[in-house]
Amino acid sequence: MQKNDPRREAALRIVETSRLLRNIVEQRLKPYGMTRAHLATLSRLDCQDGLAQHEVADALEVQPIAMVRLVDQLSAEGLVERRNDPADRRLNRLFITDAGRERLAGLESFKAEIGRALFEGIDEAALLQMLTTLNQLHTNIKTMQVAEAATTKLRKSGTSS
Structure with missing residues (x-):
């Protein structure tokens, strides 16, 4: 399994x-x-x-x-x-x-x-850890979006291989 x-x-x-x-x-x-x-x-x-x-x-x-x-x-x-x-x-x-x-x-x-x-039922320490994790996820997603936008722009301009 x-x-x-x-x-x-x-x-x-x-x-x-x-x-x-x-x-x-x-x-x-x-x-x-x-x-x-x-x-x-x-x-x-x-x-x-x-x-x-x-x-x-x-x-x-x-x-x-x-x-x-x-x-x-x-x-x-x-x-x-x-x-x-x-x-x-x-x-x-x-x-x-x-x-x-x-x-x-x-x-x-x-x-x-x-x-x-x-x-x-969620104590402050767990809430603070969750905020840290969610902030990192947010940063990761924004980074992915920027990379995808750059790739799309390159593809549209015809400069990518």
């Missing part, structure tokens, strides 16, 4: 856990009239107000067209506003409104409860 590769098992568990977490967060945000993408956008702007719309899309790893719809929704609710970039009128800069900050503040108990439930 062949022993399972722990790297493969870990990768599969990360994917499965991520899917489960996304689903539970989406489900629990519904009563607040929010989605994960709404929350992520407001949170990003709360930390870095005035980002260009494409910068928020890149940071959240969302397609630009999806970001447009997301910002349209948040703007319609008065949670975010678009402003023309003074140096480049083709760019929209995004700003969280006071109503957006209030909505985020109203989600603090939600975030605290998700955190408590999610990490129940």
